[in-house]
Amino acid sequence: MRHNAHRPAQNHARGRVAAWALGLTLAGFVCAGSVLAGPAGPASAHNSVISTTPAAGSVVTEQPGVFQVTTNDDLLKLDTPGAMRMQISGPADAATPLYYGDGCSTVFGPTLEAKAQLGEPGKYTVAWQVVSTDGHTISGDFAFTWQPAAGQELATGSSIPPDCGGTITGGTTQTDAATPAAPATDTAALGDVLWIGGAVAAVILATVVTLVAVGRRKPPTGPTGTPPEGTPPTE
Structure with a gap:
């Protein structure tokens, strides 16, 4: 017991x-x-355009002065030449469409902005390129019709794409091309192996x-x- x-x-x-x-x-x-x-x-997704100035497909009767593309998230502001750009060209029915503005553009949060004055009446195209927060380059274009009202001053365009003081080379845009990424390391893989082993x-x-x-x-x-x-x- x-x-x-x-x-x-x-x-x-x-x-x-x-x-x-x-x-x-x-x-x-x-x-x-x-x-x-x-x-x-975190989810990885490219920025998407939510508005443009002028609005796509609109008819403009006064010099816009400022052209904008606004996305749904902040854009990366890079010093790399040509990483962000905006080119305004037209009229589309001209024998040789001309470029307007100096080719310089600036990023303000989610917005890419450039300044330019338009020339002869007609259809104009704004081509743009930016780098989204996921590190990918995105680009696109939109068009509007320029019908200047009486008294509007018309600018003189250039047959050569503007390069913002020589800092941009070429005049084409790139669609959804990934910027070079840093070489991948094995740190994450090693950590996974250790966790699984434990x-x-x-x-x-x-x-x-x-x-x-x-x-x-x-x-x-x-x-x-x-x-x-x-x-x-x-x-």
């Missing part, structure tokens, strides 16, 4: 060990699943502990099914 006084405490300790092992096993599986699923990184080790350890704890719950029996000699009687 003296030995039986310790049995509730032993059973309680074994129960705690089993519960701890079960919890560790579950934690190991959760950890491994999270690592294998991969980190939830999770697997935790699961194995928890399983072993659980099996040992469960195995100790049942007292050993002799060949005839009775406790061997020296085993304290149970109530």
